[in-house]
Structure formats: structure tokens, C-alpha cells
Amino acid sequence: MKGNTSSVGIKEAPSGKGSYLKNLFRGIGTLLTGLKVTGREFFTPKVTEQYPENRKELKMFDRFRGTLTMPHDEQGNNRCIACGLCQSVCPNDTIHITTDTVTDPETGKNKRVLVRYEYDLGSCMFCQLCVNTCPHHAIAFDTAFEHAVFDRSKLVLTLNRPAKPAAGNSSADSDSRTEK
Ligand code: SF4
Numbered sequence: 001m002k003g004n005t006s007s008v009g010i011k012e013a014p015s016g017k018g019s020y021l022k023n024l025f026r027g028i029g030t031l032l033t034g035l036k037v038t039g040r041e042f043f044t045p046k047v048t049e050q051y052p053e054n055r056k057e058l059k060m061f062d063r064f065r066g067t068l069t070m071p072h073d074e075q076g077n078n079r080c081i082a083c084g085l086c087q088s089v090c091p092n093d094t095i096h097i098t099t100d101t102v103t104d105p106e107t108g109k110n111k112r113v114l115v116r117y118e119y120d121l122g123s124c125m126f127c128q129l130c131v132n133t134c135p136h137h138a139i140a141f142d143t144a145f146e147h148a149v150f151d152r153s154k155l156v157l158t159l160n161r162p163a164k165p166a167a168g169n170s171s172a173d174s175d176s177r178t179e180k
């Protein structure tokens with residue numbers, strides 16, 4: 001067999017002083033390439049979160065879905081009209097609302113009011129269907145993410161603040177669930 005090609009078509013390794021220097025410079029070149037990447041990463045600002053050391057200053061991005069909340073105004077009122085849409089749309093049966101029917105003393109008409117809004121964080125899959133469905137923007141996700149507890153019952157949260165004394169007559173609504 002002539003030349004530097006074997007019978008199976010594989011090139012033989014070059015030999016001699018020239019090939020040694022060639023391999024040496026090639027090795028130095030690849031070393032410098034690696035060092036260039038290392039140097040660049042050394043000076044690039046770090047994005048890794050040092051959690052939990054940075055717990056105090058750590059801020060999640062606004063779109064993060066941490067815990068379902070029901071915002072209240074300064075007077076302690078929320079926007080929920082107890083329509084039950086969020087409860088109906090939730091695929092995990094995570095939301096349970098208890099409602100009441102009160103008579104408006106001014107109009108004399110009956111209206112439905114929220115008594116208790118229960119949310120089981122342990123079964124929520126953060127799909128946000130409830131938030132997107134709510135016609136009054138009464139619920140929203142905050143960015144709180146530290147949910148570890150030793151007792152799952154502590155994950156069942158009441159989102160509305162205690163209701164003010166209802167005006168007029170009232171009667172229990174069949175949409176209620178058993179109080180804990
Ligand atoms: S985010 Fe999804 S799973 Fe969680 S309460 Fe809302 S609808 Fe239910």
C-alpha cells in the first residue's frame with residue numbers, strides 16, 4: 001500500500017518535527033479558545049440566585065404565579081360578587097366558596113354575597129383559569145413562593161377577610177361547603 005492511507009481508508013498520523021510543532025500550536029490554540037470562554041464567563045454578571053441567602057432581596061418576576069389572593073381595599077372590601085365562576089372553572093376543585101343571600105334594605109331585592117372564599121394551595125396547579133375567568137378581577141396571583149408546611153391543612157387558605165355584618169334578612173345558600 002502506497003502513501004499515508006491505510007487499506008481501510010484511515011489516514012495515518014503525521015510524524016516528524018513538523019507535525020509535532022503543528023500539533024503543539026493546535027493544542028495552544030484550543031487552550032486559548034477555552035481560556036477565552038472562561039475569561040468571558042468570569043466577568044459576565046452572574047444570574048444564579050443564591051437562595052436562601054438572598055431571601056430578603058429576592059424578587060420574583062411579576063408574571064410568577066405564587067399564591068392566589070383576593071385584594072381588598074382600605075375599607076376591607078373585595079370585588080367578589082360570589083358568582084361562583086372561578087369555582088366552576090377550576091379543574092382541581094381547589095376553590096370552594098360559601099355564599100349567603102341578603103336583602104338590600106334600600107331596594108328590597110335579594111342579592112348573593114360572599115361569606116367565605118376557600119382556596120387549597122396544595123391542590124392548585126397554577127393554571128390561572130380562575131383569574132382569567134373572574135369578571136370582576138377579584139382574584140389575582142401574588143409572587144409568594146415559599147409554601148413549605150408540615151401539615152397540608154395549613155395550605156387551605158381563606159382569601160376573603162371576615163364579612164361585615166350583613167344588612168337585612170339572610171338565608172343559607174345551597175352553594176356552600178362545610179365549614180372547617
Ligand atoms: S389556578 Fe387553576 S387549579 Fe389553581 S385555583 Fe385557579 S383554576 Fe384552580
Ligand code: SF4
Nearest residue numbers: 080081083084086134
Ligand atoms: S372571585 Fe370572581 S369569579 Fe370567583 S366568585 Fe368572586 S367574582 Fe365570581
